[in-house]
Amino acid sequence: MLDVSPVRAFSDNYLWLIRAPLDPRDAVVVDPGDARAVEDALERKDLSLRAILVTHHHADHVGGVAELAVRHGAKVFGPAKERMPCAGTPLDDGTDLKLEDLGLFFHVMAVPGHTLGHIAYHGHGELFCGDTLFSAGCGRLFEGTAGQMLDSLDRLAALPDDTRIYCAHEYTLGNLRFAAAVEPGNVAVMETLEAVSALRAKDAITLPSTLGRERRINPFLRCREPTVRSAAEAHAGRSLPGAADVFAVIRAWKDGFR
Helix, strand or coil, rough: CCEEEEEECCCCEEEEEECCCCCCCCCEECCCCCCHHHHHHHHHHHHEEEECCCCCCCHHHHEEEEEEEEHHHHHEECCCCCCCCCCCCCCCCEEEECCCCCCEEEEEEEECCCCCCCCEEEEEEEEEECCCCCCCCCCCCCCHHHHHHHHHHHHHHCCCCCCEEECCEEHHHHHHHHHHHHHCCCCCHHHHHHHHHHHHHHHCCCCCHHHHHHHHHCCCCCCCCCCHHHHHHHHCCCCCCCCHHHHHHHHHHHHHHC
């Protein structure tokens, strides 16, 4: 298990700081949208920034990349199919990212949907998935299609149950409220909603989740379940022949859910 800590930024972002297994004074940051927040965390923890991992091109994920790379001489890694704010190493599906001097190893997975070039990093039992998979939810379809996002989520869902999910936003409570509307009879959703409500009342973080938990509570991973299909068909007022059709309906439903 890696030593991973959240760096809060903006209204609800988490920038993930990973201590290097070979030397805990060295660190890697994932999706540093805010350089100042990262700098404060590095100073507070007395860490040296050695590398930057990027999942996709949105400003709240890359806004601090160039500044941090120049200041610390940190290596930058990001999606090959998206424009990065500074020079770095492009990564594509199936790449094994080996940061041997830090003792860190990640398998890169292409997960288009939120953006077309979005990637995720899986290694050490951890998944850094940006805005593709959230706890009890998934990212909006800004560039990709419902079919692409469902395929991406299916790939992530095939990882082991104990995989820890480090997504990039604190959306869990709102996502669970939507999950409860989709599956009001899902006991796991209701129990998790109660626990997460208590955490958020204390402004406590709800992450990481685990993939095993997400399979029980996340409607976007459950769109082949009869209960989710029935809810989607009732909401759409029509029959939905395939899982991608179910996914498209619940994604649009979630977009307008309050």
